[in-house]
Amino acid sequence: MEAARQLQPIKSEDKYRLAPHNIEAEQALLGAVLVNNEAFYRVSDFLDSAHFYEPVHRDIYDVLAQLIRAGKTATPVTAKHFLDDDLIENLSVSQYLARLAAQATTVINAYDYGRSIYDLAMQRALIQIGEEMVDVAYKADVATSPANIIESAEKQLFDLAEKGRYDGGFQGFNAALTAAIELAGEAYRRDGGLSGLATGLTDLDRQMGGLQKSDLIILAARPAMGKTSLATNIAYNIAKSFVPETLADGRIRAAKGGKVGFFSLEMSAEQLATRILSEQSGVSSSDIRRGNIHESQFADLVDTSRRMQQVPLFIDDTGGLSVSQLAARARRLKRQQGLDVLFIDYLQLLSGSSRRANDSRVQELTEITTSLKALAKELEVPIVALSQLSRQVESREDKHPQLADLRESGSIEQDADVVLFIYREEYYLKNREPKQGTPEHLSWQAEMEQIHGLAEVIIGKQRHGPTGTVNLAFEDRLTRFTNLARDYMPSGLDG
DSSP states (O other), rough: OOOOOOOOOOOHHHOOOOOOOHHHHHHHHHHHHHOTTHHHHHHTTOOOOOGGGGHHHHHHHHHHHHHHHOOOOOOOOHGGGSOTTTTTTBOHHHHHHHHHHHHHOOGGGGHHHHHHHHHHHHHHHHHHHHHHHHHHHHHTTTOOOHHHHHHHHHHHHHHHHHHSOOOOOOOOOOHHHHHHHHHHHHHHHGGGSSBBBBOOOOOHHHOOOOOOOEEEEEEHHHHHHHHOOOOHHHHHHHTTTTEEEEEEOOOEEEEEEEEEEEESSSSSSHHHHHHHHHHSSOOOOHHHHOOOOOHHHHHHHHHHHHTTTOOOOOOOOOOOOOOHHHHHHHHHHHHTTTOEEEEEOOGGBBBBOOOTTOOHHHHHHHHHHHHHHHHHHHHOOOOEEEEEEOOGGGTSSOOOOGGGGGGGTTTTHHHEEEEEEEEEEHHHHHTTTTTSHHHHHHHHHHHHHTTTTTTEEEEEEESSSSSEEEEEEETTTTEEEOOGGGGGGGTTTOO
C-alpha cells in the first residue's frame, strides 16, 4: 500500500496573502483626472468607485465624478471641500490631492490605468466568490445538493461578468433617471424609434415599441393557432438583424437586432431549423421533409441555409427542464455568447422545484412564472414564453381568447408584463363547412375568402402601453406570419 501522504504546512506568505491591487495605478489615475478632467470620461463608462482597493481613493473618485458630472471643474482646490480632512494619517486632504496632481502623468494613459484597476477589482470579486463557494461546500447540510451550490456560484459569476461589480441594494433616483434618458436616446436614434427589440412585424412593433428589456411576455393560444411559428418568425427576424457595437470597456452589445436563445422543449432543434428554413426559403416544411422538391428549390434551400449560418440564434432542445436548470443555461449562454432575448416553447413543459412538484400544478406554474420574471430582470432581456390556453375557449360561441383563459394557470396573468393571444378565425370556420351546393355553403365560401390568410394578435395586457388587436398575414403552407399590406386590411379589423 502507498504510504499515507503528509499534509504540507501552510507557508506564512500564502497564509497572509493580500488581495490583488495596485495603489500606484489608482494614484496615477486620480492624478490624471485632477490635472485634466477629460481623463474621467475615458474611464467613466466602466469604472466605479467600488473598483478602487483603497477606501480613500474611493471617496476621492466619488467626489471628482460628482463635480465633473455637475459640469464643474474638479481640481485639488475644488475637491478638498467635499472630503474629510482626516482621511489620511499624518497628511491633510489638500496635501494628498496636491501630491496626486503633481505626480500625475499624461492623460493618454488614463484608460490603461482604469482597465488595470477594473481588472484587479474583478480578480478580488472572483476570490470572494471562490472563498464563499468553498465555505458553503464545507458547511453544506444533507438537504443542500451540489447542483444548488453550482447554480448559486454560476449566478454570482454571471452577475460579476454582467454588472462589472458584485453589489446590489438601493440606487439613487438620479441613476435611474439617467438610465431612462439613455433608453429614450437609444429609441430616438434607432430605426423606427423603438425603445425595445424590433420583432420585424411593423404593426406589432408600433403597438408595443418592440420587446422591452426585463419584460416577461406571454404568447398564448389554443393548439394549431401558430404559437411556435410566430415565435420562430420573431426570433429569426431579431437574429438576422443583429449588428454589433463595441463599448468603451471592450464589451460588445447589439446596436440593432440581437442574439437569440430559444428553448424548444417540444420540438427538436432539427425540426425547428426546418421550420425556419421553410419560412425563409418559401419551400413548405412538409415538402422539405419528404424530399418533394425540384432542383431549383433545392438550390434556393442551399443558398438560404448559407445566409442563415451566421445568424446568432442558439437552440436548446433538451426536454424536461426545470426552471432552475433553464435559468442556469440562460446565464451561461449570456456569459459565453451574449444574449438579447430568450424564447421558451412552451411554459407548461417546464417543471418547478421538487418541493413545488409535490404541491398542486397551479402552485408549480406560479413558481415557474415568478422565476421567469425574476430571470428577465436579472439578465436584462425580454423573455417570450409560449403558453397553452385552457379548453374553455372551445366551449364559447366567440372563440377570441381572453385573460380569463389564463387564470387556471396560476399567476401567469399577474407575473406577465405583456400577454399576447393569437386568433385565426379561418381555422375555426374551415371546420364548420356546410354541405356543398347549399346557400349556406356559398355564404361560407364568401366568408372564407374574406378572412383567408388573416391572423389576429390580441394584446390582452401591456403594462407600459395600450391593449388592442394587431392584424397579420398568415401563410399556412409556410407557417409564416408577415406584415399585412394596408390595401388588404379588412374593414373593422384595424389594429
